[in-house]
Amino acid sequence: MTESYVCPHCGRVEERPYRVRLIILTCADCGENGRFLHESIVARLEDVPEPRRPEDWSEMALDERLQYAVKEGLLDVSFTGPI
Numbered sequence: 001m002t003e004s005y006v007c008p009h010c011g012r013v014e015e016r017p018y019r020v021r022l023i024i025l026t027c028a029d030c031g032e033n034g035r036f037l038h039e040s041i042v043a044r045l046e047d048v049p050e051p052r053r054p055e056d057w058s059e060m061a062l063d064e065r066l067q068y069a070v071k072e073g074l075l076d077v078s079f080t081g082p083i
Contacts, residue, residue, distance in 0.1 A: 005036035005039070041066060
């Protein structure tokens with residue numbers, strides 16, 4: 001079984017045989033180096049209320065959105081079990 005991780009810049013999905021919140025990779029499609037987020041974290045970013053998002057939310061890379069949401073207390077990624 002593999003887990004899916006999403007490029008923060010272009011959305012390319014990478015499969016890996018382990019489950020962590022994020023992995024740092026250089027994307028084979030866009031060539032950008034970044035924090036590929038586990039697909040479950042990407043899905044949770046959609047739960048951030050629109051009025052609480054900054055104006056440039058849609059232009060932010062996924063990892064930047066995650067940093068903003070955690071910093072502002074809009075998303076908690078701590079867990080005691082599986083993601």
